[in-house]
Amino acid sequence: MSAAMNHPTWLLDAQRLDKAYGRIAVLHGVSLGIAAEEAHVVIGPNGAGKTTLFKVLTGELRADRGQVRFRDQDISHLSAHQRVQRGFGRTFQVAKVFPRLSVQDNLRIALEARQRRGGLWAGVLAGLSATAVRAVAEAGEQLLIDTGLQRQRRLAAGTLAYGDRKRLELAMVLALEPQVLFLDEPTAGMSAAERQATVQLLKTVQRQRRLAMLLTEHDMDVVFGLADRISVLHHGRLIASDTPQAIRADARVQEVYLGDAPAEPCADKPRAAGGAHA
């Protein structure tokens, strides 16, 4: 483990998380830190516990032992929606949107949820105030333009093509103005070109909005293209958490995961858009 483990300025700090389903232990003392504006990727073979870790960090599950701290506050007992209100955003492997509502309404609901962060009463007042309503409409319009979905604004979100759905979901989550974005396999099921485009989009988004990101991923090009730091899970244990360079060089990681690493040393720098790598 890197000596930076107890760095005092982690935005998100998970300490010694244990989680078991019945008698099957899935996470063993996992400690993880994410700095502000950092892109952090969690990798590991299937069954390593990545999804469970995700669920524990986002509040979908409670850890049996250990703590999750956000901006130096203990949030381990907070529910998922409470964490979102504190600044979390989450996208799902299969994009989740509201299928029978229009694209426009989907965005509207996300924006209104953002307004409600000031408390239920703030939400009620915002619903009544004309300025707030206009603000939502304008922000919604902007998001439609940003995602290129203006022409489809009245379509039911469930009828969108897969790529559009993913963009819509991302737009909805960004509408919440989160500080940390949790992305569950954002490029799952995509072609190489789509993956590249997604990587660029995420980098842009991260830079523009100064977000921290935590992703799980399988595709190594995406991982090394995005990550500022990488954590490696194996059988529910964190075996390494460091910069991409260090991870690449880590013998244990190579043994466990990158056993068939490509022969030629790939650059650690992010790839240029439209790279020829298949």
Added chain:
Amino acid sequence: MLLADIATLLVNSLTWAMATFLVAAGLTLVFGTLHILNFSHGGFFMIGAYAAYSLGNWLTPLLGGPPSVVLYLFGSLVAGVVVALLGLLVDRLVLRRLSGVEDAYVLIATYALLLVCEGATKLVWGLKYQSVMPPPALDGALLLGDAVLPRLSLFIIAAGVLCFVGLEVFLNRTRPGRLVKAIAADPWMARLMGVNVRRVYTATVAIGFALAGLAGGLLLANQTLSPSLASAFVIQAFGVIIVGGMGSISGAFFGAILLGLIDAVGQWLLPGLPGLPFFLAMTAILLLRPEGLMGRRT
């Protein structure tokens, strides 16, 4: 003196418990296997009771003399068969079509079926309340010291216990029964193993409905016969299977006993509000341990 009171309390609560268990058994069996909560189960119980009643009315004068226990039991069996046949019809026309449907709509559909049962009963048998006398062999009571133990109550308790034992043996020690349990646990796996799941479902529905009809016949002399029988028993049966764990026969059995005791004790302490302890107990269980005594957390 006190012992007699306790004995009476015990017999009363066990009678209620076994009567409710007889109704709940079929309901929980169908839920456990098909995952359909059949509101209309109470309606078919009622139809079974009325069927047994009509049969008794028809046969008694033919056979002459007072009705015998054998006739009573025979009536129950016929009721069971009749309702089982109705169940097959319901399965074909309604239950099969509910397989892809959302839970809320399934509940509404089975509730609609209950309305149909009530309507049909009112049309065929009218609104009058009927009181059915038990056969002389089951009438009257046994005297145990100071305690008065009605024979009919003992009969019902015996019937409930026999039903429980029979179902447990069937489900755990016979091949078809274990098949039902396996399918309840994992229908997909069962299909993979080549089991004709549809046929087992149909058989389970038939058994569940047969139990409803049988219960109707057996309990005929225990309460007044009226079209409101369905709703009264359905809620009690729900309470019992929720407390016991939905899908579990032993859960329904012990849940019924527990609720019966709670209700009897509650009645004794608070005589003015019949049924209140029952609701309180059901609510408490639903909150504290929603999977019931014997249920498994999904």
Added chain:
Amino acid sequence: MSAPSGTAAAASAPLGFFGGSLRRDLAILLAVMALGALVPALLNRGLIFIAGMVWINAVFGLAFNLLFGLGGVLSFGQAMFFAAGAYAAAVFSQQFGLPFALAWGLAGVVGGLLAGAVGAVALRRNEGVYFAILTLAFAELVHLLISNTALLGRNDGLAGLARPVLSLPGLSLDLREGDRFYYLIVLACGGLIALLRWTVGTPFGRALQALKQDPERAEFLGIPVRLHRWAGFVIAGTLTALAGALVAPWAQIVTPELAHWSNSTNPILYTLLGGSAYFWGPVLGAVLLSAVFYITRTLVGVSDLVTGLLLLSVVLALPGGVLGMLDRWLRRGRSAQDGPR
């Protein structure tokens, strides 16, 4: 719900809860109220009474659908709020002597409080089946308590309830005469319907629709799902109680029958028959079913049978209800070239 249709059809399906705008629906409401106001001039006493009950039941159905159609929450016990409202209005006006408007408002509060308490308990678990049964059980409990309370008249209920004399600043409206109270029903129910329609279009209403379609996504947008469901339950309970409260002066008697579970299923019937995906569905259902009940009233058991069969066929064959069927016909009639609304 019906199986997902092809992309083109889905794209032009009414999105969200209804395809219309607030303005259009309010116009429809005013038209219906105008028609309703003509009733006393055209129909006999008995039918006027039924018309009044239809208005009240329409609100009952709409409140139910706020929960069910909008929020995806199925309650089998709405009758408890209806009865609570009716009994509260009766007690407040007859036994406490409060003016009608105050009694009516307080009846709504009673309904809201009851819903708050029941909701806090019943919504603890997420599975719909438990909630449905718990609401059924609580309603039965309320029924039991009402039937056994001497102050509430036990099984006979409270009779001899008077229609009110409204004293507003400057004028006094004697609603005891004839069927004048009917006009108050139309006004009151019209107001409640407008309120319901407005709620649907608020951010809260949209959040309810969202959490019905994907509660997990809603949760991860920061929407407190359970709180919203509870709030919806309280609103529905309050409005149901306000509707029930109008029964007290209209029928001039309140009985435990109002809390019977068959009354809980009436709004379910109205909603499904009319179409739960449409705002006006429960209203149409209330009108149609009242007609059915009226026609079959003398034939014992037939109303149960017909109602049951109707409901069964709607669930099995026509899940969108009458309005759903009409909607499909109209859309099939239009050319496929039409874009989404």
